[in-house]
Amino acid sequence: MTQPPHDEPTAADPEELRQQVENTRSELGETVEAPAAKTDVKARAQEKAGQVKEQAADVAGQVKAKATEVARQVQDKLPDPVKNKAAQTAGQARAKAAEAGRLWEEKAPEPVRRQAACSAQMARNNNRTLLLAGAGAVALWLLLRHRKG
Secondary structure (H helix, E strand, O other), X not given: OOOOOOOOOOOOOHHHHHHHHHHHHHHHHHHHHHHHHHHOHHHHHHXXXXXXXXXXXXXXXXXXXXXXXXXXXXXXXXXXXXHHHHHHXXXXXXXXXXXXXXXXXXXXXXXXXXXXXXXXXXXXXXXXXXXXXXXXXXXXXHXXXXXXX
């Protein structure tokens, strides 16, 4: 038999020896898993994509909050006649949109209506993605605009 390494105590009984073997196996498994995890490109890419997605969602939330804040500030500074005219115009626009919707229901062919409804549902289901894409487009536009200036 070989002698145990000098830095490890010998086992006093078989159960202790089993425990030492199990500990050694566990340590070797962890040692092998570390480089393997680094070479798993797909898992690392998915992890990075998750991080980027979270960051984008955070930025989109910040952009939305800032836009809401600016809109409130602008609205607070508007004179009452302008606010009243805007409300009146918005009401007229809603009425025209409703009329356009009714005409759409009457005049559009069934396959076109079905496809439009499907697209609208898809947009509702993916509103976060659409918001992120919009925020990204705005950020890109601002970046390009800033570089030109």
